[in-house]
């Protein structure tokens with residue numbers, strides 16, 4: 433009997449359903465989130481278990497309001513955990529830290545500062561012992577990687593939305609985090625700019641291989657970028673509903689992905705999940 437995509441098991445799992453601990457970067461165990469509301473407690477997430485391996489790129493999809501941002505902000509340490517725990521390389525997180533970089537939908541730059549100054553803000557905090565010249569080099573290196581070599585000294589408020597998000601990407605990579613958390617980073621961009629930024633992101637990621645977790649509403653983006661697409665159930669009490677391994681070689685090109693025999697099977701699998 434032939435194996436369908438739905439039958440495929442995630443590769444590398446032990447018999448207990450977990451990855452070997454030395455391969456795991458991020459571990460969410462029995463995660464729970466409760467928001468108090470005037471009508472009583474609202475349990476957004478419950479019994480949510482997810483392991484993400486070192487150097488893995490995972491995309492998260494799920495219906496609006498299911499709790500994706502809640503989960504990501506908890507991993508970032510910006511939103512308190514109501515139950516269970518989150519660990520990075522085996523250590524429970526207790527708040528935000530430079531081991532986790534975040535890219536939000538709106539890059540929230542300091543509008544009166546230049547691109548370089550915005551990136552330097554993070555670099556200065558994370559590498560206080562480096563010389564000013566070294567810190568400058570790091571910031572410029574990543575700005576150049578995102579295609580902003582001509583815009584080091586442009587004020588953030590003078591940049592287009594796409595360029596601002598490029599600064600956001602440079603800023604996140606420049607602090608050299610262990611985990612990169614992306615919350616719909618291209619959600620506000622037109623589709624052409626979105627495609628360009630996906631290419632920029634994946635180009636840097638191919639070199640740096642930072643473990644990445646990215647929320648997206650775009651099924652094609654989810655497939656193009658990910659090693660695994662994680663599907664969340666609808667809330668309340670959302671958890672991981674299904675995981676789809678994307679077995680395309682890297683580095684990938686959009687053309688090769690779109691022409692691959694499995695592409696539409698992956699797409700159908702994700703859309704079927706979202707429609708039920």
Ligand SMILES: Nc1ncnc2c1ncn2[C@@H]1O[C@H](COP(=O)(O)OP(=O)(O)OP(=O)(O)O)[C@@H](O)[C@H]1O
Pocket residue numbers: 467468469474476494495496497498499500501502503667
């Ligand atoms: N601070 C809060 N207090 C109370 N309820 C909240 C709070 N933050 C979020 N919620 C609720 O928790 C649920 C999950 O919100 P969250 O933003 O995590 O979902 P999401 O899946 O990221 O949504 P979207 O895809 O629309 O961005 C929603 O019902 C939301 O209204």
